[in-house]
Every structure is written in C-alpha cells, then in structure tokens.
Amino acid sequence: MPGGRVCAACGCAEIEVDAARGDAVCTGCGSVLEDNIIVSEVQFVENSGGGGAGRSARAPGRGLQGSAGKTPTLGGGFHANLGKESRAQTLQNGKRQIHHLGNQLQLNQHCLDTAFNFFKMAVSKHLTRGRKMTHVIAACLYLVCRTEGTPHMLLDLSDLLQVNVYVLGKTFLLLARELCINAPAIDPCLYIPRFAHMLEFGDKNHEVSMTALRLLQRMKRDWMHTGRRPSGLCGAALLVAARMHDFRRTVKEVIRVVKVCESTLRKRLTEFEDTPTSQLTIDEFMKIDLEEECDPPSFTAGQKKLKIQQLEKALSKKLEDFEGEISSYQDEIEIELENSRPKAKGVFANFTKDDSIEDTTPGFPREEEADEELEAAANHLNKDFYNELHEKDGGEKREVGEYKNGNEALVRPPALESLLGPLPTAASLGITESIKECISTNYREPGENTGDGELDLSGIDDSEIDRYILNETEAQIKAELWMKENADYLKEQKEKEARIAKEKELGIYKEHKPKKSAKKREPIQASTAGEAIEKMLEQKKISSKINYNVLRDLNSKGSNTPKKEDDSTDDSTNTKKLSRRKSIASRNIANPVNSVGKRLRPLISTQLAKKAATEEVTFPNAQAEASDVEKTAAVLVESGPVAYNPDEEVEEEEIEEDDDHCMSALQLMGGNGELGC
C-alpha cells in the first residue's frame, strides 16, 4: 500500500505515477508498486438509450494489452483503445448494438445478456463473416425473443432496421441451425395481448382478449392456422372479438396494428365464415364448442379443383367409351366375317396370360411368326413396317387388338388399332412411338458415352434446327431491335469508355483494380526465433510506447529481447523479475558489471498474464558462468546462441542515458542475486 510514497524495494521516495497507464513505478529500482490504479474522475459515457451516465471510478485505458488481454471489459466504453484485439472490439461493438436495439424493443437485461451470448457463439463460429453485423445482431435478438416467448415479431425487427424481412429471416434460420438451437414454434396467442393493447379497448381489454383467444383456438382446430402468418390470424380474431363486444374497429385500424394486408384479413374472415362455428351466435359461441373439425381452407380449395378435374375426366372417358364401343362393334363384325382359323382362339388364350408374347407354344407357326415380327418391330423405327403387318394377318391382329388393354409394352396391336380405329387408338399409337424412341435412345446412350465428346447426331432433326438460325435480313432486323432495346446500357458503356480515355490522356487514369483483401507481407526470413520476432514487430508496430529503434539496436547486439510476447519460461532459481520501461536500462547495467567481472545473474524475463503491462527483459548471460548459462539456456523458450560482446556493450554505454538508476538497480540485483540464488 505505498500509495506511491515510498518504494518497498529500495526505499526510494521518488515514485512516478503514470495516469494513462495506471501504474505507479519507483524511479529508483524500477519496480512497479501499483497497477490498475482506480482513478476517481467523473467520466461521461453514452449508454444505449442515448443518454449520458457518469462513471466516477474507472480503470484507465489498457491500451497496451498484449495477446494475453482477452478481457474486453477493462476500459469498456472507450473508443480510443489502441492495440485492442479485433475479436474484443467486435464483441464490444456487438454488445453495444444489442443493447441499443434491445432497448428499443423493451427487452429486459436477461434477454440482452442471452442475446450477447448467442452473438459470442456466432462470432466464434465465424458466422459474422460476410454478413452485415446488424443482420446478425437482429437474428440473435429474434432468437432470444423466440426462446423466451416474447411477443416480438420478425417484422418488428425489420421495421426498426429497415431491412427486408426475408433477408433477416434467412440469417435467423442460419443462425438457429448453426447454433443448434431449436426455436419453439410461434403461437399466435402470444400476440393477442400485445395487439389488444394497441387497439385500445379500455376496460374491456381483458374480455376482448379472452374472446379473441377462444376464436383463435377454434381456428386452430379448424385448421386455419397451419402455414399462415400468425399476425393475420390474430388480426381476424381480434376484429371479430371487437365486434362481438360492440367495439367499432375498422379493418384499416386492425391492419395498421397487425401489419398484414387488407386482402389477407378479408380472406381469413371469409375462411372463418365457411366454418360451422361462424353460424353460432355470440352467446352460443361462448358456451358451446363444436366437436367437428374442418379441413384447412387450401385443402378444400384443392379438393374442389380435383373434383372438377375428375368430372371432366369422367366426361371425356364416357365419350371415349362410346367411341370405343362403336369401334369394337365394328371390329367384331369384321372378325366374324373374316374369321376362319379356329386356332386363333389359342392366340387369345396366350394373350390373356400376361405378356406371354415371348412364349412359344410348339407347333404354332403363327406364334413364331408373331415373335419374329415383334422383334423386327422392336428394331425398326419405320412406320411402313406397320403397314406390312397390317397387310399380313390382318384378322389375327385385329383379334389381338381387342385385348390391347390387357397387354403392356412392346405390343403390336395398338399400332394396328391406330390404323383402324379413331381417337382412343391414336393415344396408344403415341405410346408406342415414344416406347420406340425409348428403346432407340437406350441403344444410343452407350455409344455416346464411349465417345470422346463427339456430338451424336442421331435423333436430331437438322432441318428443325436450321429453322433456329436466322438468315441475313432477319439477323439485321434483330440487331436493330436489340440495339434499340438496350440503348441505355450501350450509352453507359460508351460514356465509361470515353471517361477512361480522357483520364488516360490527362494521365490521371486510375486502374480500379478489385481490392486485394489482405496486405501480402513477405514471409519473414530469420535464423533465430528472436530475429523473427524482432522482424515481425518491426513490420507490425504494435505499440506506440516502445522505441523500436532502440530495441532494434539492442537486438543487433545479439541478445534476445521479446517485447510483448508470452515467454512462458519457467522461473529458474536464478531469475529475478524486472520490470522496465526501457529495456536498454537493464542492458546497460550488464555492461559495467561485466567489465567489472562481477558475477551476473542472468535475468530471464517472464511475462505473467496478470502483469500484462510490465515488460520484462531477457538477456542471458553470455559470460561463461557455465552452469548458470546452461541452466538458463535450457529454461529459455527462445533458444539461439547469443553472443554477448562486452566490447560493443561498452560503447553503447556511453550513448545511453539513464545510467545512474540502472547502475544502482543492477548493483542491487547483483547483491540480491547472491542472496536469492
């Protein structure tokens, strides 16, 4: 508790207090006496509501946190935090936005905290990448609303942000999926109190709400609510409830509150009208609950359509049937006229079995012939073949034709029917044609696949394709038309080119190349870890409070000096923790001592997480204190033989300032070291 008056280590009374860093350091020995000094000042911080709040005690900004500083809470509310990690900044930013939005929605603190947790999870899963921060925040908030069951709609959020609801919805769905959070389904009953309040029913608010709830439940049972926006249903229920209690609420008023379209509301009302519940009087409704449930309205609409279609089908079928009957009468007459072969019955028998065209009954030459013809039919695409068949055993074919319904693919009879009969057979002809095509496509396929990309032209009608290509006059006309249509775009392009040409002339033409996302740094070539760190720090320049030039010089002497990295080396017995602002100081201590020949305690710096701001310096002792050196070398994380050149050090000594203090410190150390060793 030397509140900065007397140093505990050296007894020196000269304590320097740095307000910016919140440190109290003894200028004699350099030990840090106090860290994180709480400053009693009044600070005005803007809170999420836009108002100001005074903060009377704060820890000064921790601008020099290294990678160990993961806690973003220190110095929160500041904007001017340098060197703070990007992740911490993102989280802080997110938290601020969540509070801002949440307050507008009147969410309580618990909800906001939960939302912030969701946000943290999202950030750690990199879901914020490529998405607007506001969208992610809104999605987190809506997720909280859903899980808590607050009567907030996605529409409200989109109203606040002026963003398309579906865009927000997409982000929300993704977030819910990635975080494996199952948002419970929204219940329209949740919205009733909110909307009822907005419609200002006064004293009867509660009664109207209850009526509306009952109506909603009825709607649910009548299957009106599946797949519908809950707000639309609420609107309809409230409107009816209001009327039931003698409140004159127009459709327009309800719409404004509920945020649906007028036509939607009317539609819901009509659907409700269709249910049997609508026939009850008000009193009856309050008392009775009808048992039967209705189908969803879209289902009934669909059913109606189906019925109409079926009717049409039935009608057309009947027509076909009649025609079929007529043709079959025709056939029968002709058959009886020409029928002379008793064995034909055998053919029938064979055909009544399923698809027995392949079966060859021995001693039935007709069948075999049929087989051959069938195969031929399968192989040829030519229609003339059908005529051949027709000319041959027309009678038999016709008989077989009657059984066309029983047989399936690869059947000749339908083909003949088409030549004989009217409409219905045309359909069957169509079938066979496509069947042929299918068969031939099967043959085509393997050939094409084995080819090396050559276009197989079979089946492609060239003449038809030729029709797709315009001749010259047509092309000209088309070109003109297109030019007229796209005149605006072409004009824009011309202007752009003219602009570029002008700029080129003037020499100020800037090539707007697509922005490269990251600065490409050259990979650091270094032989030792220390060098690599030094080079990296040179490039990065993390802190403004370190004189890099000096550090670099130090490093050039050949010792390792980690400036801000975590050097988790174990504390050997030889270590003494030093904190320095300028590591040079300690360096200089070494020099005179070295030259004097005193036994130096090698100092190994360790950076402890709690003493984040303190800098500690390593410089292994290159002097041949063999055991010590080896010990410390073993302990040091950064290995690397270090050449400690006393001569150079002596030169440097003259340049440096701060000699006196350092001298005394090291002397002290030297003395203590023997003790502490």
Add this chain to the structure above:
Amino acid sequence: MDADSDVALDILITNVVCVFRTRCHLNLRKIALEGANVIYKRDVGKVLMKLRKPRITATIWSSGKVICTGATSEEEAKFGARRLARSLQKLGFQVIFTDFKVVNVLAVCNMPFEIRLPEFTKSNRPHASYEPELHPAVCYRIKTLRATLQIFSTGSITVTGPNVKAVASAVEQIYPFVFASRK
C-alpha cells in the same frame, strides 16, 4: 404398407437442370444475331436460348459453359442439351459435347392426407425448420441425399435433389414421418 403407398403416390418431375461444356469459346454476339430464339443479356454476359421441342431454356456463356433448364426428365434434358449443342455447331462453332451432368431435379408429390406442420416440426427437430412468418411450408433437409423437401399442410410435397433417384428415395424416406403427423 409403405411399398403400397409408394406405388400409389405419383411423383411428378417438373424440372431438371443440367450443365455441359462445349470446350470452345463462343461468340455471344454472333449467337445473338443469328439465333432465332435467343435473348442476349449483355450486362451479365450471357445468352438465353429457348428450344421448343423439348421445352428447355439454356443459358450460354462465352466460356462455353451451358446450363439447361426446363426439361421434365433426365433423358429429355440430355436430348435437349444435345440439340442445343447441334444448333451451336450449325452456327459455326467447333462444339464438343462434354461434361454433361444433371445438377438439380425438382419434383412434386401429393400425399392423400393433410399434415400437421407444428407437430411434424417438433418430432423432426434438427432436420425440419418451420417459420410460418416467412414461408407456409416446413423445410426438411436430408443431408445424406443432399435433398430438400418442402412439406405443405395440404399434403403436397416439393422435392429437390441432385438426381431422380435421390428424389425418389427422399420421398420414400419422408413418408413414414409425414404419415405419423397426418391429420
């Protein structure tokens, strides 16, 4: 029981999307001028060519990649794609028909019963997602088949998947779940 219902259910394929490459650079301007049924979208750099016989629309890029949509079966898609390549050949380009691949198949199927969507969502938690505020159907994703089904309360189901087989098996898979939540 399932097999019977599968037979009774007819799955209508409404759209098949496929891609192929012509392995040669195409001059869009020439196609636009000489084709009878093309729309030239210069701002995005593509040409839309519509065929009548298999009713398909093809999007042609100058790199030679072509996307073909609107076919009603896989065979038709291939047929249409080949016709298209043929017509490009006739226009004078050295077209080679390679890398034909069916990318997406969209099918519609009707269940003979209605479905309770909130109940269905609850019992199929991670796969099904239902946002009545956004869309009236439940979106059910099958990761193994890479298929997505949109299930409506009327019992109609829209399936999209990488090929016809996947679509058929997706419908088979979903049937028991949907049957469990039927009205």
